[in-house]
Amino acid sequence: MTDLAISRRSLLKTSAAGAALGLVGWPAFPTRVRAAATTIGFIYVGPKDDFGYNQAHAEGAKALKALDGIELVEEENVPETVDVQKTMESMINLDGASLLFPTSFGYFDPHMLAMCKKFPDVQFRHCGGLWDKSKHPTNAGSYFGYIAMGQYLNGVVAGHTTKSKKIGFVAAKPIPQVLNNVNAFLLGARAVDPTITCQVIFTGEWSLAVKEAEAVNALVDQGADVITCHVDGPKVVVQTAANRGAFVCGYHASQAPLAPEKYLTGAEWNWATVYTMYAKHLLAGEPLPNFTRGGIQDGFVKMSPLGPAVSEPARKQFEATLADIRKGGYAVIKGPLKDNRGKEIAAVGKAFPETAIELESTSFLVEGVQGSTS
Amino acid sequence: MENDIGLWGVPLAILGGAIRVSTPFIFVSLGEAVTERSGRINLGLEGTLVFGAMAAYAIAVETGSPWAGVLAAMVAGAGFGLLHGWICSFPRVNDIAVGIALMLFGIGIAFFFGKPYIQPSAPNLPAIPLGDWSSLPQVRAALNVNVLFLLGAVLAVALWWAFKNTKIGLIVRVVGDSADSARAMGLSPTAVRLFATAFGGALAAIGGAYLSLYYPGSWNERISSGQGLMAVALVIFARWNPLGCFAAAMLFGGAGALGPALQSVGVTQGYYLFYAAPYILTLLIMIATSSPGRQLAGAPGELSITK
Known part of the structure; x- marks a missing residue:
């Protein structure tokens, strides 16, 4: 059953390609037009300037803009439902993302895991999930800090x-x-x-x-x-x-x-360290670590x-x-x-x-x- | 410990919560009561509430005056109401469907224009310290009453009185109960409903302004969490009576404070259940007051859900 199901997006893509073929008589052009740059996708559960969780991730993502050859796609306010699967699919199919960071806890199981199976060539790294070698696909992974x-x-x-x-x-x-x-x-x-x-x-x-x-x-x-x-x-x-x-x-x-006056101190994320590490591995064509953890001493x-x-x-x-x-x-x-x-x-x-x-x-x-x- | 109030914290939190949390419910439900009394349902008030919250916050940030923010929210809310009333004035337009469309529209453009205002801090609306007689800081905090709450209370009484005793109140009721009689009296149901919807929209937007400018007092995209929709339901619960709306809003505010208050005194098991308290309460009261023999008492005859 599921093997036969055609997603709306793939249907659209095929028909668009077909239309282009019919109208202009050119071969359908490849969907991944931006092959020159490596695209990384970030998905946030709330607004990325919320003084909190999402802002911390978005600040980390911003650090990647300084790197050559990296292009970012971001989407905020994505619920922890099947919506996030659609967002991931769209980032992969339409933006050509080769590495995705679905950052919210509830994205991991079943949503990200389902996408990992559907797109084995794309890498997924999740924040906070417990990636297990024996249970989860190898293109998945997780990172977290000892906050x-x-x-x-x-x-x-x-x-x-x-x-x-x-x-x-x-x-x-x-x-x-x-x-x-x-x-x-x-x-x-x-x-x-x-x-x-x-x-x-x-x-x-x-x-x-x-x-x-x-x-x-x-x-x-x-x-x-x-x-x-x-x-x-x-x-x-x-x-x-x-x-x-x-x-x-x-x-x-x-x-x-x-x-x-009342603020004593605070525990802050410094995701730039993690995201830069992943991006450098990706640019160098090296395999990405599946299980990344670090604390204050690791930045x-x-x-x-x-x-x-x-x-x-x-x-x-x-x-x-x-x-x-x-x-x-x-x-x-x-x-x-x-x-x-x-x-x-x-x-x-x-x-x-x-x-x-x-x-x-x-x-x-x-x-x-x-x-x-x- | 000197200021340990122990279990007294629970009733106090319910009272404080009723005062703090109820204001948006009061304004949205009063506005919707007026609209529905004129024979139309505006389900879009959730969108109006969210847009009002955003507009009030943005204007307060820009001008430095929270009251300018409230005014801006009212204008925007009235605008949404006029839009709803105008679209519904065409023949065979379903007011419920238009309401849902406007709800999504209002939320969408509030998010769009509200993006740059998530971070800045706006000046808050003033509160009146009614608890100064008490030496307990907890009581003082609970009775720190916002001006808008008092306005809402006055407005509830005023609307209740106006429906009964004024010509405008009579006109709204006639249009809501029988459009044919209204036309026979030389009234234009369309015009009356247009203004009643605009009035309702303006009130709902004040509720939004309270959310973003007083409690919890910041603008973000999750500020409402469905309070506008709940308030529309409260109107039916309150049988279209403004005093009932006020009471129902207080009840909801108090019940909403129950969960955190019980956890704070050590009743920590089953907090998800306590969070459902307002809804369980609604169900119970609806069952207790319903009757198979008659229609909902006080329902305007022209309302599309009761017709």
């Missing part, structure tokens, strides 16, 4: 700044990347003061402005005085928290201009400059921790550690360094986090 280390550093500064000993986290969905960030934020704060607790509120969606604002209000009402988040566009969270007088730690990109993640409200002891501990993380292999999750239901996660002496593959399927919240994953 939880950034949230750990956020937590260190938050731990020094909080007076109520309660910090808050506005989270979108309980997926491993988000849970790692929540855990790291609390553990960073507990490295300063082990009595600190963190309240997490899940909004259920990547971008829901009103609900995010309500979540911040609820957290501040319950006494949280440092807030961070993991949603696609932290703009609303940062503004609402600052309006309520709470301090904020940023995420994805720098939100310092939105709340210059995948960076921290926003510390804000004016950060105290001197906080700055010292922040810089010492940052130096430790730069050595590589830093473990935030280490024993003895329990989850917030009392189950043991790591026994004494057991540690999961940032590179531990187990962390990519985290399903727990550590002790001290008030919240639940379902």
Whole structure:
């Protein structure tokens, strides 16, 4: 059945070629007219200037414009539905893209995997997915950064700044990347003061402005005085928290201009490193790595400059921790550690360094986090 | 801890949420109530809301005055309403289909023109601190009431009174209940509906201005998440009564705050279910108030869904 199905686009293409043939009597010209340049496609789930996730990717993509022989195609506001398959097909067929970056979490399975099978000559690299050699095609792959280390550093500064000993986290969905960030934020704060607790509120969606604002209000009402988040566009969270007088730690990109007085620091992506690496491999005709991970020391993640409200002891501990993380292999999750239901996660002496593959399927919240994953 | 309010946070959040979140619902549903009372349905108000949010934000950024933004949104909203009313004044044009088309159109051009305004920050609308009597910062925050919310409350009462007691109210109702009687009285149903739709559009756009200029107070492409559509449904729920619209909007705002508030006090299981609370509430009230024996009470007779 599926083998016989003709997509509308291929039908159009064929008929257009046929029409050209009939009218002018020339042979149908090849669809990949731009063979001289290598085309790379970027797909974003939201607007690319959202002060957040998509902006971070778009800034990384912009770095490729400096490279010779690379052409970019971008599309924003593509939902995590069959729409993204159409976008990918169109980038491949109409723009001649040979490498695609579908950047949103929900694009991976089944959408990107379906396209990988349909277009075996095109390379796909997904942000955040867990590519598995035994399960997934070889023209697929994934890249991500250990940004939880950034949230750990956020937590260190938050731990020094909080007076109520309660910090808050506005989270979108309980997926491993988000849970790692929540855990790291609390553990960073507990490295300063082990009595600190963190309240997490899940909004259920990547971008829901009103609900995010309500979540911040609820957290501040319950006494949280440092807030961070993991949603696609932290703009609303940062503004609402600052309006309520709470301090904020940023995420994805720098939100310092939105709340210059209240912004402590932030965990930012530095995707330019990753995208430039892929593009150079592609231009050199070398195979692209399938599984790419990196942390602060690899230039995948960076921290926003510390804000004016950060105290001197906080700055010292922040810089010492940052130096430790730069050595590589830093473990935030280490024993003895329990989850917030009392189950043991790591026994004494057991540690999961940032590179531990187990962390990519985290399903727990550590002790001290008030919240639940379902 | 000094300011620990514990479980009191939940009712407080519901009250605060009702005040903060309800305003767009109030304006859109009041506007739609007027339009539907004149016998026409404008489903395009979601588009008007989003465009109003964008226009208000853009003008506020450019001029530095949030009220100029609200005014611009009203003008744009009235324009959308006039367009809808004008297209529907042709014979055999379906108002629901035109509404859906205008909804998509409004959202589309709002995204198109709104692109450069996602990053800049606009001045916010002022709020009146009604909670200064309290020593609790939580209460003060919840009772920090925006001017537009108060305007919406006044408007709901004014419209309710005007429908009953004024000539204009009577004209709108007559046109909505029977176009033939209206014509016999020498009224032009087309003209009345045109203005009623424009009025509805202007109000809906104020709701959008509230979203982008006060709460949550920024313009982006996901700002509305369907609130305009929900508000249109609220009108039926409120039986075309402006006071009912106000109450229903408050109910929705409060129910929407329930999910985050419960999580913040430690009720963390099943938050997806709490997020569905407003919709479950709607279903229950619709079932409780419906009757197999009669038509929806208060439904205008000329409305294409009830005819």
